[in-house]
Amino acid sequence: MKIAIVNGPNLNLLGTREPNIYGNTTFTSYFETLQQTFKEVELMYFQSNHEGALIDKLHELGFSFDGIVLNAGAYTHTSIALADAVRAITTPVIEVHISNVYQRETFRHHSYLAAAAIGVISGFGLNSYHLAIEAFIKKPV
Numbered sequence: 001m002k003i004a005i006v007n008g009p010n011l012n013l014l015g016t017r018e019p020n021i022y023g024n025t026t027f028t029s030y031f032e033t034l035q036q037t038f039k040e041v042e043l044m045y046f047q048s049n050h051e052g053a054l055i056d057k058l059h060e061l062g063f064s065f066d067g068i069v070l071n072a073g074a075y076t077h078t079s080i081a082l083a084d085a086v087r088a089i090t091t092p093v094i095e096v097h098i099s100n101v102y103q104r105e106t107f108r109h110h111s112y113l114a115a116a117a118i119g120v121i122s123g124f125g126l127n128s129y130h131l132a133i134e135a136f137i138k139k140p141v
């Protein structure tokens with residue numbers, strides 16, 4: 001099984017960015033934990049701060065991977081183009097957020113991606129990614 005994690009803007013700064021919201025762990029080190037935990041899964045990780053690069057990556061992975069775990073960061077709340085890309089590919093996408101976006105500012109309550117994704121996981125810290133991978137393993141689509 002091949003699962004990709006695609007992270008959007010500012011998520012390269014995990015570990016130092018607003019640690020009270022996003023924690024102290026870098027994504028690179030958390031990705032190693034995920035690889036140790038899900039040894040049977042071929043995991044890949046991509047991060048970009050650029051909307052077009054994220055769309056290109058969805059196009060590249062989205063016809064051969066079994067699942068994409070997408071944290072589009074703030075583009076979640078703004079990008080119709082990313083939502084169209086999620087709809088354009090055949091690989092199912094789970095939208096994830098580290099924070100519980102519904103406990104935060106109202107502009108974070110709307111997601112353009114949610115209706116195109118097979119599901120949304122929000123508010124479990126980095127464990128949101130773990131839960132999304134489990135969802136793909138337990139319910140292959």
Ligand code: DQA
Nearest residue numbers: 010071073074097098099108
């Ligand atoms: C986030 C929530 C978004 O609202 C925010 O813009 C992010 C991170 C999260 O993982 O909690 O960059 O996607």
